[in-house]
Amino acid sequence: MAESAAMGSQSASGAATPHSPAAADPEALLRVESLSSGYLGEDVVLDVNLTVAAGEAVAVIGSNGAGKTTLLKTICGLIPTTAGETRFGSRRLTGLGAHRVARLGVAFVPAERHLFNTMSVEENLALGAYPHRPDPETLDSVFELFPRLGERRGQHAGTMSGGEQQMLAVGRALMSRPRLLILDEPTTGLAPVLASEAYATLGRLRGEGLTVLVAEQHVPLALSLADRAYVLDHGRVDLEGSSAELADNPEVRRAYLGIS
Amino acid sequence: MKAVFLDGIVLGLQMGLLGVGLTLIYGLGGVLNLSHGQFAVLGAIVMARVLQHGASLWMAVPLGLLAAAAVAVLSDLTIMQPVYRLRGEARVLLGLLLMLGVGTIIDGYLEWKYPIEALNIRISGDPISIIGVPMRVGSLVASAIALAAGAALFVFLRYTTFGRATRSIIEDEEGARLCGINPALVRTLIFGLSGALAGLVAVSRAMTSPVISTAGVELTILALIVAVVGGLGSVSGAFVAGVLLGIVNTVSAFYIGTYITTIVLLAAAALTIVFRPAGILGRRA
Ligand SMILES: Nc1ncnc2c1ncn2[C@@H]1O[C@H](COP(=O)(O)OP(=O)(O)OP(=O)(O)O)[C@@H](O)[C@H]1O
Numbered sequence: 001m002a003e004s005a006a007m008g009s010q011s012a013s014g015a016a017t018p019h020s021p022a023a024a025d026p027e028a029l030l031r032v033e034s035l036s037s038g039y040l041g042e043d044v045v046l047d048v049n050l051t052v053a054a055g056e057a058v059a060v061i062g063s064n065g066a067g068k069t070t071l072l073k074t075i076c077g078l079i080p081t082t083a084g085e086t087r088f089g090s091r092r093l094t095g096l097g098a099h100r101v102a103r104l105g106v107a108f109v110p111a112e113r114h115l116f117n118t119m120s121v122e123e124n125l126a127l128g129a130y131p132h133r134p135d136p137e138t139l140d141s142v143f144e145l146f147p148r149l150g151e152r153r154g155q156h157a158g159t160m161s162g163g164e165q166q167m168l169a170v171g172r173a174l175m176s177r178p179r180l181l182i183l184d185e186p187t188t189g190l191a192p193v194l195a196s197e198a199y200a201t202l203g204r205l206r207g208e209g210l211t212v213l214v215a216e217q218h219v220p221l222a223l224s225l226a227d228r229a230y231v232l233d234h235g236r237v238d239l240e241g242s243s244a245e246l247a248d249n250p251e252v253r254r255a256y257l258g259i260s
Numbered sequence: 261m262k263a264v265f266l267d268g269i270v271l272g273l274q275m276g277l278l279g280v281g282l283t284l285i286y287g288l289g290g291v292l293n294l295s296h297g298q299f300a301v302l303g304a305i306v307m308a309r310v311l312q313h314g315a316s317l318w319m320a321v322p323l324g325l326l327a328a329a330a331v332a333v334l335s336d337l338t339i340m341q342p343v344y345r346l347r348g349e350a351r352v353l354l355g356l357l358l359m360l361g362v363g364t365i366i367d368g369y370l371e372w373k374y375p376i377e378a379l380n381i382r383i384s385g386d387p388i389s390i391i392g393v394p395m396r397v398g399s400l401v402a403s404a405i406a407l408a409a410g411a412a413l414f415v416f417l418r419y420t421t422f423g424r425a426t427r428s429i430i431e432d433e434e435g436a437r438l439c440g441i442n443p444a445l446v447r448t449l450i451f452g453l454s455g456a457l458a459g460l461v462a463v464s465r466a467m468t469s470p471v472i473s474t475a476g477v478e479l480t481i482l483a484l485i486v487a488v489v490g491g492l493g494s495v496s497g498a499f500v501a502g503v504l505l506g507i508v509n510t511v512s513a514f515y516i517g518t519y520i521t522t523i524v525l526l527a528a529a530a531l532t533i534v535f536r537p538a539g540i541l542g543r544r545a
């Protein structure tokens with residue numbers, strides 16, 4: 001565990017160690033402070049501290065059931081916070097409904113997509129811009145990013161392939177011109193080639209200045225995109241650090257990269 | 261036969277409009293509004309009272325629609341709030357029980373205060389021939405109102421931002437929230453719209469036969485049958501189902517007898533659930 005301490009993991013009290021980026025960056029765009037949440041009175045996310053600076057890409061990794069989805073949904077207001085708080089810029093997100101979080105500029109792409117299946121690609125994208133009418137320039141940029149969507153504007157979302165649905169989910173999120181894009185397992189159900197392509201697209205968005213927070217089980221892909229990452233284990237942040245540091249960490253290599 | 265068929269369409273358009281109001285609310289919030297018919301009658305009685313005070317239709321109709329919409333919005337904002345906090349089956353059950361209660365209260369109040377009140381709207385003019393059948397002007401205006409309301413609803417749901425948002429909640433509430441749509445607000449406004457649509461059904465119906473103060477339960481049952489046959493949550497389905505059932509209703513009343521029509525309609529609903537559980541169009545929205 002010596003390595004993890006050196007990388008600035010959280011102490012038991014939840015206060016960030018001096019090495020922790022959480023303490024180093026009070027100006028972060030997204031700040032999650034001592035956050036706990038869960039289901040039916042039982043917390044599965046425990047005392048999590050996490051920050052994302054403007055322009056940064058951050059990954060949350062961890063095994064099945066670690067609490068990644070719960071953490072992201074709590075940030076987005078889909079699951080109530082039981083302790084701690086989330087701040088976005090100068091705004092407090094905790095206690096706001098999911099629709100208000102979305103309107104503040106936090107777009108969430110859930111693993112299950114939640115597309116409007118009997119509506120066309122175009123209608124799905126238009127709804128992403130709600131309450132505004134879709135901005136033609138943003139629409140063009142989405143079609144430029146995903147030419148497939150442009151070719152299939154009239155097709156119903158429910159009849160599209162898994163990869164196309166993933167593109168549409170990201171495209172719909174981008175239509176609101178978000179300041180922070182949060183994605184939960186964007187590679188769910190995608191063949192390896194498509195998974196890499198999805199991450200190439202995220203890399204491109206990131207290069208254009210978009211701030212990204214992504215939960216991912218496919219650790220090599222996540223670390224290839226992210227500047228920093230958090231390792232979640234049983235609802236707690238077990239390790240955090242730069243992607244390079246984590247990729248070199250023996251514990252991470254053994255548990256998530258399949259290298260001993 | 262042609263005349264019976266046309267009468268069926270006239271009735272069917274009204275039934276379609278009735279079912280649409282019920283299906284919208286169910287699609288949005290899982291609430292089966294078992295006081296929908298009572299909302300219609302409440303609007304009708306308000307209109308009848310206003311007309312008795314010498315006001316014109318142009319005054320009475322908006323007031324009646326407003327009254328029906330107001331009761332609907334009030335129900336949503338008060339008694340439905342605990343319902344929306346529940347999920348799944350519990351939500352559906354509590355919702356339909358509480359709305360049954362609201363309907364019973366409206367029924368009781370109207371029967372107590374206005375036992376013999378009725379809304380009758382006479383549109384004068386000579387019958388107009390449609391494919392060789394002389395149709396009363398009242399029937400034609402009633403049908404035109406139902407058609408226009410249906411078309412307006414279609415345009416609203418398909419082409420306006422708010423209408424699209426409404427459909428998106430029916431389809432995937434979580435997805436809608438992630439798009440920045442507030443389901444509670446949309447539900448309240450659509451509840452109001454559905455109340456106004458119920459009032460409009462009363463207006464068009466009153467042009468062909470009187471709407472009496474005790475008609476609520478019967479209208480609610482009709483709305484429920486139409487919405488089920490159309491597929492709960494499907495707006496276009498409800499409209500198509502309304503027209504079909506209107507024809508079935510009139511034809512069976514003519515050839516078999518009025519006493520049997522409710523049984524025939526219920527059988528149609530039952531058969532739909534068995535053979536096409538998603539409704540006659542087999543899809544939502
Ligand atoms: N709706 C729910 N009700 C009750 N418990 C839940 C619910 N959803 C998740 N959990 C539990 O919360 C814990 C964390 O789940 P979560 O989905 O956040 O993990 P995850 O890291 O996203 O896992 P995965 O990689 O499989 O997606 C698990 O133990 C899970 O069983």
Ligand SMILES: [Mg+2]
Pocket residue numbers: 068069070111184185
């Ligand atoms: Mg998950």
